Amino acid sequence: MPLAPGDKTAIALWLAAARYLDGEACLIEEDKVLNAHQAAFAAVNAEALTAKTAITSEKEVAAYLLRVGQDIRQRDATNERFTEFCDELRRLASVLADGNGDGSTCGTGAPIKTCQSGILEVARLVELRVRDLLYAAGISVPEDLLISYVTALTKNGHSCLPFKVSGSADIAAPVRIVDIVIVDGQLSARDVLDIAYILHHELTCHAFQACQSTQKLANAPAKCHWTEGWMDTLAFDATTGWIDVGPAAWVPLQGEMGKGEIWDFHDFRYRAPPYLLPSDLTRRRGAREAFRRLQQIFEEDMAFPAEEARKHAERFSWIANTHAEANSLRLRLLATRLSTLLRNKSRPDVGIKAARDCLAFTAHRNLSRLERELPE
Structure with missing residues (x-):
């Protein structure tokens, strides 16, 4: 609105x-x-x-x-x-003189001048950062892909509790949309960091999902453990990095204090969010754990240095999420298989095999081949 x-x-x-x-x-x-x-x-x-x-x-x-x-x-x-x-x-x-606070800020066709109301200024900074992370992973985002931001105030903060900001995204629309809802009232430095987390989440998990596809897409449901678990863990890492490299004007709490706020916002989604069935929450937690396990296998079992292991896990995730043949159902099924394989304590060999398949996927980028080659 x-x-x-x-x-x-x-x-x-x-x-x-x-x-x-x-x-x-x-x-x-x-x-x-x-x-x-x-x-x-x-x-x-x-x-x-x-x-x-x-x-x-x-x-x-x-x-x-x-x-x-x-x-x-x-x-x-x-x-x-x-x-x-x-x-x-x-x-x-x-x-702020002209405009209503809605609009796109990056990509070919984005207006040169747009009203900087709402969250458009920080949205531009975060979107440029996410685009840079995609580029670093070897992903070409279509030049004409636009993401439009909408900021709204609400007097009913129920959907945001216990925080003061929430977000959503729509990739089924002709122009991809990110909505940011702010509870009507005074904001704090912690709320500013929560806005940064929401932006990283909506862009990382949703707005760029299947961005290389030319097909009409459906939005990932809230219960999707790939989008809301696996990719959200990547979004958390990206936001934690924002505390270190983001512009000081938009990182009002720095160091461990800022990172602690990001963790609180992130971890709340895995403790007791009111809108998830217990079974869906279990799958979400499992996807987060599997993402971390993939990093661990790269480092401990495949002998990559810690930083390189982290980058391999991130690169796999970016490539799979943005893949031209990806959709929320296919990615959800992939998350289910990876959660089972990577966390298999009785058969660690299948987790190592799955990690090797994920690493190979970053080179061949054939989603069907990855699905065939993963252990049963």
Whole structure:
């Protein structure tokens, strides 16, 4: 759903405050400075709530943002975070004037200029990163493949609990769509990292699935343990890497604190998500374990260095997920076989054979051959 002027102004303020004013992100220990940040944080939240109803026209957005930024900076001109927040709102004032926050940001045909409301700025950064990871795996993404992002606010946060953001993707549409839903209200630095995780997940697991196919595709269901287990584990690793290499402005919690938040978001999906049957959850957990087991076999049984073993497992996953002949059902069946083979403790030889077949697949890229050659 396109964002109204008031909503996109509010989201811009909430995201900027989470990135620059959240005391946890700034690692503040001095009480006086922490109190100043908490007061500024609360003030911006109040301005965002006001903007939702007060801003009714695109023409009002820039002036409102500039005024809020200046008000925060005047609280303490020596506070670097306050200055950075003011500078960010000044930048946003120039890119939020037109548009509703929906659109594509990468690929041939993407608009040169698009409204940077909602999550489009960070979505572009994450999509470029995922495209680079695909390229590194030797995968050519069609130049005309566009992914359109839609940001929406919701007052009903049930679908996001216990977090404040959720996502979904649609690859059955003529243009692939990624939806990001944010609970209406103040955001924190942890929520910003959760948005990064959701974007990595939706792109890694869904939006680029079977991207080399020319056939009409169906969306993977929530119970698909390949998409939501095997590939989600790859998405988790990619997001953890984002903590190390992502732009500082979009990684407000760094190091182990940031990676811990990513783990909490990821692992919740394997503990007790309310929408899965116990049998489906067991398969999801098994797919995650099998992905890790593949890495382990590459390293321990096939004597690859740890980093090379990791890359082999990732490359296999990217190639299978984006394959021209892939679809969610076929990949789900593949995940079932790999989960059984790679985790077979009584017959470790079949796991090693399956790992060798996965490695060979990265060279021949024949999905039918992989399915034939895997042990029964």
